[in-house]
Amino acid sequence: MRKLLYLIFGVIVLASCDLHTYSNGKLDGFWHLKEIDTLSTGGVEDLSRTACFWGVEGKLINVGNGNIFFLHQRYRDTLRLYHPYIHDWHEESLLKNTDLVKAFGINFLDDRFKILHLNENSMILRDSLLQLDFEKY
Secondary structure, rough: HHHHHHHHHHHHHHHHHOOOOOOOOOOOOOEEEEEEOOOOOOOOEEEOOOOEEEEEEOOOOEEEEEEEEEEEEEEEEEEEEEEEEEEOOOEEOOOOOOOOOOOHHOOOOOOEEEEEEOOOOOEEEOOOOEEEEEOOO
């Protein structure tokens, strides 16, 4: 009788769970930002020797020292980063300006990038100000 109750309880628990899985396809992974091109001036900043990374998993993109997160949406060839927040062990707070993320090619708290190129090894994104060149790490 006890085993039957555990079995019924287990089925109810599993049936009530709502498991979400997100497949971002080739976008998922750890991306090294190699180069930032400034569209207005044609200037290029080489970041190939820096530790400038974006981590993409599920609905989140992680930048910075592992504590800044953006929600993201991808629709066809557009990638939107929005609702940025800082997470530390004690609290989460919304990011109020872009000072902490400009070095990662993000100039707006709600930024939209055109996906110019995306495959298993490389990605090129462009917003209204910059073009970002990534390699998968």
